[in-house]
Amino acid sequence: MQVYADNAATTRMSQVAVDAMMPYFTNVYGNPSSLHSAGQEAKEALEDARARVAKCLGCEPREIYFTSGGSEADNQAIISAARFGARKGKKHIISTAFEHHAVLHTLNKLEKEGFEVTLLDVSQGHNITAQQVREAIRPDTCLVTTMYANNEIGSVLPIAEIGAVCKAAGVPFHTDAVQAVGHIHIDVKAQNIDMLSLSAHKFHGPKGVGALYCRRGLPLTNVIEGGAQERGKRAGTENLPGIMGMVAALEDAVAHLDENMARVTALRDKLIAGLSQVPHSALNGDPVNRLPGNVSFCFEGIEGESLLLLLDMKGVQASSGSACTSGSLDPSHVLLAIGRVHDVAHGSLRLSLSEYNTEEEVDHILEVVPQVVSYLRNISPVWRDLQTGKRTYIL
Ligand SMILES: *Cc1c(COP(=O)(O)O)cnc(C)c1O
Numbered sequence: 446m447q448v449y450a451d452n453a454a455t456t457r458m459s460q461v462a463v464d465a466m467m468p469y470f471t472n473v474y475g476n477p478s479s480l481h482s483a484g485q486e487a488k489e490a491l492e493d494a495r496a497r498v499a500k501c502l503g504c505e506p507r508e509i510y511f512t513s514g515g516s517e518a519d520n521q522a523i524i525s526a527a528r529f530g531a532r533k534g535k536k537h538i539i540s541t542a543f544e545h546h547a548v549l550h551t552l553n554k555l556e557k558e559g560f561e562v563t564l565l566d567v568s569q570g571h572n573i574t575a576q577q578v579r580e581a582i583r584p585d586t587c588l589v590t591t592m593y594a595n596n597e598i599g600s601v602l603p604i605a606e607i608g609a610v611c612k613a614a615g616v617p618f619h620t621d622a623v624q625a626v627g628h629i630h631i632d633v634k635a636q637n638i639d640m641l642s643l644s645a646h647k648f649h650g651p652k653g654v655g656a657l658y659c660r661r662g663l664p665l666t667n668v669i670e671g672g673a674q675e676r677g678k679r680a681g682t683e684n685l686p687g688i689m690g691m692v693a694a695l696e697d698a699v700a701h702l703d704e705n706m707a708r709v710t711a712l713r714d715k716l717i718a719g720l721s722q723v724p725h726s727a728l729n730g731d732p733v734n735r736l737p738g739n740v741s742f743c744f745e746g747i748e749g750e751s752l753l754l755l756l757d758m759k760g761v762q763a764s765s766g767s768a769c770t771s772g773s774l775d776p777s778h779v780l781l782a783i784g785r786v787h788d789v790a791h792g793s794l795r796l797s798l799s800e801y802n803t804e805e806e807v808d809h810i811l812e813v814v815p816q817v818v819s820y821l822r823n824i825s826p827v828w829r830d831l832q833t834g835k836r837t838y839i840l
Contacts, residue, residue, distance in 0.1 A: 450763045456799055459694055508660060510658075514645075518656065526587055531560075539563045539565065540564055547621070565578065566782075568783055573602060608636045608637030618640070627698030640660065650695065651690040665678045709799065720811070725744070743790065796810060
């Protein structure tokens with residue numbers, strides 16, 4: 446049995462998304478900026494897609510800008526707010542310690558340019574509160590950027606409450622909602638979100654395409670120069686097949702949101718209950734406010750990398766944290782931020798489910814993970830030291 450349980454890294458495309466893309470490779474291949482009829486047909490499809498994405502998020506079509514994915518949308522949102530803030534002498538940004546690197550690295554770059562960044566602590570309950578945001582806001586704060594849901598540990602942040610705090614303080618609020626869009630209910634207006642990043646390949650759409658929602662009236666700075674596309678805010682010929690696949694996947698996800706959430710949550714809870722039986726293990730992430738598909742554990746006395754390789758041999762494809770950090774020997778910044786010590790953070794496992802996973806697959810995971818964990822512990826010198834009392838258990 447082959448089980449794909451790494452949907453937070455990327456998802457399989459849905460058939461509706463594949464079908465929606467096909468005509469835009471062959472029949473409707475015009476450049477939306479061309480004035481002839483082939484171009485205009487493409488332009489109409491593009492604007493129709495924009496309106497449909499807007500409808501799924503609860504905003505206006507002109508507030509949607511198509512990008513190459515989540516990373517680009519994050520970069521553009523943060524850089525725009527920073528440039529606008531700097532013009533008014535405001536150079537303080539609030540974020541969290543467990544953001545995706547697309548956000549953290551952009552903030553690092555801005556720090557080198559003289560911005561001051563406050564990263565909110567996430568060790569309490571593996572989440573933040575709106576109160577933490579309220580207390581961190583200063584007169585010179587030009588942006589609050591917090592993810593909607595964490596890609597490694599699944600915590601869902603109190604977005605509507607943070608939105609209300611930011612609105613009351615008059616500070617723009619951006620959220621990296623790449624893990625949330627298509628998986629949980631979002632309404633940008635009701636939640637007072639000013640900017641939001643999304644990426645198609647996290648909800649069964651194609652890779653390399655995403656969008657930035659930016660509330661009307663908030664200024665946007667180009668990060669890619671060269672043409673007047675996207676109302677002058679993002680140069681480059683639009684990826685029309687990708688955009689059409691994205692909107693089809695998004696509408697499909699939104700149409701089946703409640704049933705998918707219920708199904709995936711039930712699978713997740715079965716996995717969490719089963720894996721909690723493994724001795725000296727701990728669930729990572731907010732146990733209550735949690736993505737439907739996220740299961741993240743630390744197992745004491747093992748190496749996450751060996752766990753992944755052995756699981757792969759037994760047909761389970763999972764991750765130790767985020768795809769972006771694998772290949773490096775440093776433990777995940779997210780696990781360190783929630784307070785896991787290095788040794789424990791190294792023994793991490795993330796299983797991320799989608800509506801394509803089945804109960805039989807979950808049963809298979811529950812059979813092989815405990816086996817592989819005990820196998821690895823039996824050959825681990827660290828585990829022997831824990832058992833003989835030379836070292837003390839942390840979990
Ligand atoms: C995947 C992901 C991104 C990056 O999106 P890409 O489209 O792959 O650039 C950003 N933020 C989060 C939380 C993600 O999970």
